[in-house]
Amino acid sequence: MTDILAGLGHGFSVAFQPENLLFVLIGVTVGTLIGLIPGLGPVATIALLLPLTFSLDPAGAVMMLAGIYYGSMYGGRIPAILLRLPGDASAVVTTFDGYPLAQQGRAGPALGITAIGSFLGGTVAIIGLSFLAPTLAGVAKSVGSPDMFVLAAMGLLMIVFLGSGSKVKAIVSAALGVIVATVGLDPTTADPRLTYGSFELTAGVSIVAVAVGLFGIGEILYNAQQGFYGGLARSAIGRVLPTRADWLMTRMAILRSSIIGFFIGIIPGGGGTISAVVAYGAERRFSRHPEKFGKGAMDGLAATETADNSSSNSSFLPLLTLGVPPNPVLALIFGALLLHNITPGPQLIDEYPDVFWGVIASMYVGNILLLILNLPLIGLFVRLLRIPGGIMAPIILMVAVAGVYSVRNSMFDVLLAVIFGIVGYVLRTFNFGLGPFVLGFILGPLLEEHFRRSMVLSDGSFMIFLTRPIPLVLMSLLLAVIIWTVADSRRKNMRPTIDQFREAERAEGVVAESDSGARPGSEGEPVEEGDTPRHPGTDPRHDA
């Protein structure tokens, strides 16, 4: 306990250094701003800004990236509520009640309560992180190569099995990511692998080129296909602070969702989306008015956003202590540390206490800054939504190109980024997840290193993975998830009629509510949309 408090004290001394405070402020502001851009989620945001952190010191770089991450979570809720344009999957759940509330003229309180919920959820998660991380890092120090291999493989497979959609395609995507990571020199023999005679490829494929390509350029290509959003026509949101009734209705939802989000966030693959869905579902059960869910339930909205932010903060736990990123965003932050020659893992707390404790302490600071930014300054952010996507897209492309170039002063990397952008667009079109790809790319070298070492240690016997307690426990967990996934998918297949009936019942409610048009509310005029502010898949009219 004393060690933890001493560590936190050291962390605050790092986080309160003026330049680090500035990096946190820049991170959360930029994160909120870019999270605002519909269709551009936290992964794309981090990917685009990853190169900018290359010239910073490691602690400042990760503080800024972490700030961008949870800042974009805050920012992402704004277009989700006002325009029904979620920046990422977890914000989709925010649209369910956020958009109906905006339609009812309650956009302000909806934004206010989600800011407060996000702050409280984030704070609960950071407190949990502060006290659990050192303990877990201590345990993880006894982890050997076979354990690390199973841990990393399990992290990757959990993301595959916990994601929605085709597991086969997710595995293929992850395998492709691992294969791309093998391009370059063999780590043991230094033989060039999969370079096809290219001198540039012997240096390997840059994480920045892959990340910016897949998530930045690929996203712009996908948005170009669907048509850019047109911008918010009017941005009056009225009173932001929630009423006493709103607070009383949501306070328990916020508390429950903070805890749900924290625990789901630390599970590999469990990040924002699952925590948002689980918290929403749980709150629907707890709510006294479950029939309001999907039609503007303030407690449902608060639960979603609270869990989302709580999980985004707690997801740093496996990265900082085990060196295993639990989701694509953390994989990119893992990549940022690698760019600074720091390998995250159990040794981080001892070898780089500035990074370990500094990042944790900066989260407290960043969370407070975000609350300030998102309550009094929310109107300013909302006004920025008036900028059409057509103006943002070329600027983002230019930043992406210059950012990739800046890391190694290499136009070849820019070419690779454009190629990976096209690859990302194609993968999305054919419904292959990009998350498993980037995680495969990041975890690939780690997997290979520990696999080869384990095989040498065991003289080629796979029993090495079955005779140690940590891999056994992890594999049992993975098996349980696989069985649950298969059983769940069978259950869904066997009960389509009931599910469809329930969904139809809810959808009718939402459609009826939306069709009734904007109704002026007591606390502000309803927010209006611009000409084409739609994201594919978020609007039934998309198919029209």
Place this chain on the structure above:
Amino acid sequence: MRNSQPAREQEPLREHLDDFEGTPQLDEPGPVDWWSPVVLAALAAVVIIPAVQLGLGSIARPGPGLWPFLNAMLVVAAIPLLLATRHRFHPPNRSELTRVALVAGPLLLFVPAYDWLGLIGAGAPVMLIVARFVARMRWRTSILIAVIAPAAVYALFALALGVNLRPF
């Protein structure tokens, strides 16, 4: 059209999440995806052949080719499963593809053009094409974006961050 798509309206959560996570919508109208297995088979081949040439070694003493080989075999193993499940996909129409090409094409050309024209010189035409013909902004706005965006990015990266970029 809205009424002709009841299945998509009835499953908002699943559909929306799928759209973000790049997952199949099995009930979505569209052709069966035969492309993926074919392309994956070709990709696996271009990995397996050099991996074998590099040397697989043995399990006890893995060679440099073993790891890419194993992962490529994982892709190969997935191909029959993809064929069996007959996933459908939503192919973009011609105008959608044109918009994508109008972004990707100029970007690809930007790379060789940079050596001749620098960041602003090569970036401005790309921005102009994207703003005018893809985002359909007015000419005036498009020209402003084409001039200001590369110049601002140059100022940020070259002047503020000290990146070695040529303006022209």
